[in-house]
Amino acid sequence: MNFTQTARGIVRSMAIVLSVAVPLAITIEAADARVGGGGSSGSRGSRTYSAPPSTTTAPGTAQPMNRTFTQPGTPAAGAPAAANKGGFFNRPGMGMLGGLAAGFLGAGLLGMLFGGGLFSGLGGLSSIIGLLLQIALIVIVVRLAMSWWQRRHTPASAYAGGPAEGPGAQTSFRSGLGGFGLGSSQPPLEIQPADYEAFERLLGEIQAAWSNEDVAKLHTLATPEMVSYFSKDLEENKARNDINKVSDVKLLQGDLAEAWRDGETDYASVAMRFSLVDKTLERTTGRLVAGSETPVEVTEVWTFARRRGGDWELSAIQQTS
Secondary structure (H helix, E strand, O other): EEEHHHHHHHHHHHHHHHHHHHHHHHHHHHHHOOOHOOOOOOOOOOOOOHHHHHHOOOOOOOOOOOEEOOOOOOOOOOOOHHOOOOOOOOOOHHHHHHHHHHHHHHHHHHHHHHHHHOOOOOEEEOOOOHHHHHHHHHHHHHHHHHHHHHHHHHHHHHHHHOOOHHHHHHHOOOOOOOOOOOOOOOOOOOOOHHHHHHHHHHHHHHHHHHHOHHHHHHHHEEEEHHHHHHHHHHHHHHHHOOEEEEEEEEEEEEEEEEEEEEEOEEEEEEEEEEEEEEEEEEEEOOOOEEEEEOOOEEEEEEEEEEEEEOOOOOEEEEEEE
16 A cells, blocks of 8 residues: 555656656757757857856856867967976076076985985985975075066066956946947947947847858858857758747847957957747748747847957857856
């Protein structure tokens, strides 16, 4: 009797879980159908692995990249290669001190080889305390000399590009319904009204090209990295015999999260809240698979990039939480 009651309880619990999980899975499938797959993809230059500041439009945190070509820990342009470091005593300009320290250690090793102890070559010190004091003294002297040398030879042009601006240094550009608005001051990289018009235009054109599966058009609107992700997602839709149709895209609100320059490339990360009709159809029959004719609202952070004097292109899409 108890076994039967336990079994019924388990079945009832499974039924409850499934009743919640199945609609959730359907919702996730519908949300993941739009351009970008509902994930976080692309690159933000040197800030790919740092979250853009929150804004009024997207007060939460942007999710980290699920797909990106940018590798973490990539040294900045002009940074010395790790191979040039050589070793502890083989730093550029440290020949004299390196030779001195190596001489101390060499004398100790010779003493060990000839049976006199580690530092017999320096006067026959055999005390372990004396040994430790000598090692500590050598390390301190070498480190102090290295710090002095680095400070003296730091290039004066290290900050030629201007100080790095933190999240608090960025000015938010907010708007009400219908697009972007301008704040009272300007960020380090000035974003003009024409730039906001380009961002809004790209939002609609990219969604339309995605819906039409027009990869050639996407190549004119997004970076090659983003187009590679779009192409992969479209191929997966074809393999499932599905097609995602997006229409009636309307920007409701937009904020500039941050704008900066990496070398010859300008970047602007923009939080956008927009509405769209997002539905997935069976390719051969046109049967509705997911979504509906009812518009849904989406909030994402889109990053745009442009080479100096070029046009803006979509460089990354991040979901918000």
